[in-house]
Structure formats: structure tokens, C-alpha cells
Amino acid sequence: MENYTMEGRTYRYYGQEAPLYPFGYGLSYTTFHYRDLVLSPPVLPVCANLTVSVVLENTGPRDGEEVVQLYLRWEQSSVPVPRWQLVAFRRVAVLAGRETKLSFQVLAEQRAVWAQDWRLEPGTFTLFAGGQQPGQRVRVSSEVLSARFSVTGAARPLRGC
Numbered sequence: 001m002e003n004y005t006m007e008g009r010t011y012r013y014y015g016q017e018a019p020l021y022p023f024g025y026g027l028s029y030t031t032f033h034y035r036d037l038v039l040s041p042p043v044l045p046v047c048a049n050l051t052v053s054v055v056l057e058n059t060g061p062r063d064g065e066e067v068v069q070l071y072l073r074w075e076q077s078s079v080p081v082p083r084w085q086l087v088a089f090r091r092v093a094v095l096a097g098r099e100t101k102l103s104f105q106v107l108a109e110q111r112a113v114w115a116q117d118w119r120l121e122p123g124t125f126t127l128f129a130g131g132q133q134p135g136q137r138v139r140v141s142s143e144v145l146s147a148r149f150s151v152t153g154a155a156r157p158l159r160g161c
Contacts, residue, residue, distance in 0.1 A: 030060030030096065037129050037145040046120045046153035047161035050106040054129045054145065056092060057099035065093045066131050070104055072111065073134075075124040075148075078155075079115045084134055087127075109158055111151065118158035122151045 036055040044050060058064055070088040074081045088104045111125065112118040128134040130144030 028060075028064055028066070030058055030062045030064035032064070032066045032094070032131055033057045033059045034130055034143055034145050036101075037127075037147050039127060039147050039149045042148075043150045043152060046122055046151050046156060047108050048151075049108055050127070050149060052088075052104040052106060052127060052129065053101060055099055055101050056094060058094040058096055061096055063093070063095050065091055067091050068102055069128075069130060069132065070106065071128040071134055072106065073126040073128070074111075074113070075126065077113055077123070078121060079113050081113055084128065085110070108161060112158045119155055120151075120158055120161065121155045122153055124148055124150050 034054055034056055036053070038053045040051045040053075041048075052070060054068070056066060056068060058066075068090050069086060071084040072087045073084040087106050087110045090102065090104070092100060092102065094100055106127070108120055109118070112120055126146055126148050128144050128146045132144060134144050134146070
């Protein structure tokens with residue numbers, strides 16, 4: 001085998017075609033609402049980690065569990081990258097009518113791209129937070145919030161951080 005690219009071999013690289021059953025696909029007996037997505041800092045050095053917080057509210061009549069998912073999208077990259085990449089998820093139980101604030105860390109290594117070695121690149125990124133993948137079509141609405149952040153500095157090997 002000479003071609004090790006993942007393009008066309010996994011749904012992350014299919015382009016605009018969405019998978020039939022994406023990660024987090026399922027049914028709930030309640031509804032959830034996401035709000036207050038905060039990325040800190042919004043501009044970070046190339047080797048720094050990103051702190052993410054989001055508020056999840058159970059707006060339905062029953063207690064329920066939600067799988068909160070964070071996806072990262074590179075706006076520009078020197079090499080082919082996934083359309084978006086799952087960087088964190090957490091199953092959370094929330095009582096009916098209650099809310100909880102969740103915090104996540106997105107590590108610098110999760111932004112690395114493969115270009116003969118793992119490299120960190122500066123640029124603009126979009127982070128998505130919600131109960132499903134960005135752009136997923138479902139019968140029950142589950143909004144996905146998004147926010148942008150920037151990475152500054154020169155590109156460097158991941159092992160150099």
C-alpha cells in the first residue's frame with residue numbers, strides 16, 4: 001500500500017457528504033438548550049491550550065443525559081485536514097429545569113496537523129459545542145454553538161512546545 005491518505009476513506013474526509021449515523025446520534029426524552037459558549041483566551045500563542053466553557057440547560061419535563069460534544073475546524077491549513085474533528089465530549093446528567101456549566105480544555109496537540117511530522121500552525125479556528133455534530137440534520141433540534149479563536153506565532157513542530 002502506497003497511499004496512506006484518509007481522504008475518501010472515513011466520513012471525516014468525505015467533504016460535504018454527512019454520515020448517516022454520526023457520533024452522538026440518538027434519541028432523548030427531554031430537550032436541552034446550550035448558551036454562553038466562552039473561549040479563553042480568544043487569541044493564544046501557538047503552543048498554548050484553550051479553555052472552553054458552555055452552559056447546558058435541561059428545558060424539558062424530564063431528567064435527562066446529554067453527550068456534550070466539542071468539534072474543532074481549521075479555517076486554513078497547509079495540509080488536508082478533517083472537515084471538523086471531535087476534540088472533547090462528556091456525558092452529563094441534568095435534572096429537569098436545571099442547568100450546569102461545563103468546562104473543557106482543548107490541548108495544543110489537538111490542533112496539530114501531520115506534515116511529515118506533527119506541527120502546530122497559526123491561524124483561525126472555529127470551535128463548535130452542542131449535542132451533535134455541526135450541520136447535522138435531526139428530527140429534534142439541538143443547536144450547536146460556535147465561536148472563533150486565533151492562534152499566533154510561527155509554525156513549529158509539536159515536540160518543540
